[in-house]
Amino acid sequence: MPVPRVPRRREPLQDIAGTGRKRVLLASPRGYCAGVDRAVIAVEKALERFGAPVYVRKQIVHNIHVVTELEKQGAIFVDEVDEVPEGAHVVFSAHGVSPAVVNAASDRGLRAIDATCPLVTKVHREAVRFARDDFEILLIGHEGHEEVEGTAGEAPEHVTVVNSPDEADTIEVRDPSKVVWLSQTTLSVDETMETVRRLRARFPQLQDPPSDDICYATQNRQVAIKKVAKDADLVIVVGSANSSNSVRLVEVALEHGAKAAYRVDYADEVEQAWLEGVETVGVTSGASVPEVLVQEVLDDLAAAGYRDVEQVRTAEEDLMFSLPKELRQDAAGKRDDRALGGRSRS
Ligand code: 2E7
Ligand code: F3S
Numbered sequence: 001m002p003v004p005r006v007p008r009r010r011e012p013l014q015d016i017a018g019t020g021r022k023r024v025l026l027a028s029p030r031g032y033c034a035g036v037d038r039a040v041i042a043v044e045k046a047l048e049r050f051g052a053p054v055y056v057r058k059q060i061v062h063n064i065h066v067v068t069e070l071e072k073q074g075a076i077f078v079d080e081v082d083e084v085p086e087g088a089h090v091v092f093s094a095h096g097v098s099p100a101v102v103n104a105a106s107d108r109g110l111r112a113i114d115a116t117c118p119l120v121t122k123v124h125r126e127a128v129r130f131a132r133d134d135f136e137i138l139l140i141g142h143e144g145h146e147e148v149e150g151t152a153g154e155a156p157e158h159v160t161v162v163n164s165p166d167e168a169d170t171i172e173v174r175d176p177s178k179v180v181w182l183s184q185t186t187l188s189v190d191e192t193m194e195t196v197r198r199l200r201a202r203f204p205q206l207q208d209p210p211s212d213d214i215c216y217a218t219q220n221r222q223v224a225i226k227k228v229a230k231d232a233d234l235v236i237v238v239g240s241a242n243s244s245n246s247v248r249l250v251e252v253a254l255e256h257g258a259k260a261a262y263r264v265d266y267a268d269e270v271e272q273a274w275l276e277g278v279e280t281v282g283v284t285s286g287a288s289v290p291e292v293l294v295q296e297v298l299d300d301l302a303a304a305g306y307r308d309v310e311q312v313r314t315a316e317e318d319l320m321f322s323l324p325k326e327l328r329q330d331a332a333g334k335r336d337d338r339a340l341g342g343r344s345r346s
Contacts, residue, residue, distance in 0.1 A: 005068070009268045013275065013304035020279045023308040024301055025232060026294075027224040027284035033217030034319045035117030036061045036288050039094035040070070042115040045327045046089055047074050055084040057101070058093040058146055060115065061288035062243040064265055081105045089113060095146040096120040098153020113326040119185055119215045120147060124154050126209055130180050131155030135207070136173050138162050140195050141184030145244060148184055165191060168198035180207040185215040186245035186287070188252060189222055216319060217287045218245050222252050224314045225284045230257035232282035234274055237263045238293050239286030246286025258282060267296035272304075281306055 039060050046054045052074025059067050059077060067077060075091075081104050084090045089111045092101070096116040105112045116124075130137050137159045141148040152159040162168055162181075173179050181199060183192055192214060200206045212219070229235055235253040239246020246263060253261040261282075264270055275281075281301060285294045298309060322328065 005266075007268045008266070009271070011272075013270065013272055013300050015303065015305035016275070019275075019277060019305070021308075022278075022305045023280055023310060024298065024306045025228045025280060025282045025312050026298070026309055027221070027228045027282065028311050028313040029217070029220045029224055029315055029317050030284045031287070031289050031291050031294060033117075033215070033287040033317075034321050035094050035119060035215075035217070038321045038323065039091075039115035039117070040066060042113060042324050042327055043070050043075050043091055044073065045323065046091055046113055049327065050089050053088075055088055055090040055110075056093065057081055057084075057090055057097065057105075058095065059242075060091065060093050062095075062246075063240050063286075063288040063290070065290060065293060066288065081108060081110060084108065084110055087111070091115050093146065094120070096124060096150035098150050100153055101150075111326075114324050116150070117185070117215075118321050120150070122211075123151055123182055123185065123209075123213050126182055126213075127151055127154040127159065130182075131158040134158075135178050135180045136160065136175065138171070138173070138179060138181045138199060138206075139183065140181055140187065140192055142244065145184060147186070147244075151182070151184075162195060162199070165194045165198055168195045168202070171199075173203060176203045177205050179203050179205065180209070182209050183213040184244070185213060186218045186248065187214055188248045189214055189219055190252075190255070217317070218248070220315045220317060221245065221249060221284065221287065224312060225249050225253050225282065226256040227314055228258075228282035228284065228312050229253040229261070232258045232280050233278040234259065234280075235261040235282040235284070236270060236274075236297060237261065237284055237286065238265070238289050238297055239263055240265055240288070243286045243288050246289065249284055249286060253282065253284075264297070266293065267300045270297060270300060275304055 053076045086109050091113045094117045140162045143161045235258040237249045250261045
């Protein structure tokens with residue numbers, strides 16, 4: 001059973017007089033991307049269709065609130081498919097899985113529902129194709145992150161993970177005339193370009209991916225927070241500690257002018273001391289964060305005198321994905337082709 005959460009701060013934030021014009025700049029786009037919307041709905045649909053429990057391999061998305069809410073509805077999160085009873089339904093998380101995991105689930109007779117984001121599947125296909133053409137793939141990303149494990153697992157013999165720009169200076173390749181870079185979807189765009197620059201300085205024949213691997217949602221949220229950060233004394237990013245794209249938003253804010261930036265899971269983690277002397281608070285959220293959590297931060301900020309909220313919109317998002325194919329038929333056997341996504345519109 002999920003453990004109830006103990007509030008961090010019991011006292012409401014105080015409206016301290018003496019600060020100048022208090023305001024909030026609210027970044028847009030923020031929050032749910034199309035891949036997260038689809039993955040969360042996939043778990044809900046699976047529960048509705050097959051009944052509880054439905055097993056989910058890893059966190060469906062990296063957000064503690066989403067996971068806790070789905071647990072309440074009957075989802076059971078496991079680390080590996082060998083923890084799932086034979087014959088049960090298992091959902092693969094939005095971050096994707098390697099073929100080894102797909103095979104292990106099938107060997108166990110599990111009924112798998114693949115909620116891998118289609119934009120991750122695209123990167124998997126690129127990895128398979130370049131490996132087939134005998135390229136060495138330099139996968140820029142964070143070792144140990146589920147997405148990187150899944151993508152690397154498509155062609156383990158061909159993939160070398162490059163964790164940082166500094167690693168680009170030291171990695172070795174077999175044949176410098178046959179190298180390509182691919183990347184995790186949720187990296188900092190600027191840092192990734194720096195890694196590529198340093199790789200290309202060493203391997204001039206390095207090939208680029210056929211299209212951007214850093215996804216539209218990651219890029220849009222970074223562009224929006226850059227615009228907010230240049231005018232912000234403080235930036236608050238709502239998102240969980242293991243959410244790569246949320247953590248990147250804190251870093252990008254600090255690199256683009258925010259005087260301070262913090263990540264919180266919940267509004268009650270915002271500390272009174274952070275607001276000392278602060279006129280402008282920037283607010284955003286990662287791609288796995290439900291909007292209700294942002295609203296709670298805005299409510300607490302309003303109590304502290306930050307009632308003037310201005311949206312800073314740098315893009316419109318309307319991408320939608322259809323449900324995983326295993327869920328596209330309704331209980332009566334009729335096709336359910338409903339497109340999903342776009343909840344991050346605000
Ligand atoms: C899937 C993918 O769940 P997240 O916080 O994941 P990250 O990768 O940022 O830790 O965000 C949504 C998401 C992003 N990328 C889901 Cl591959
Ligand atoms: Fe997919 Fe990008 Fe979201 S890879 S899950 S659209 S952050």
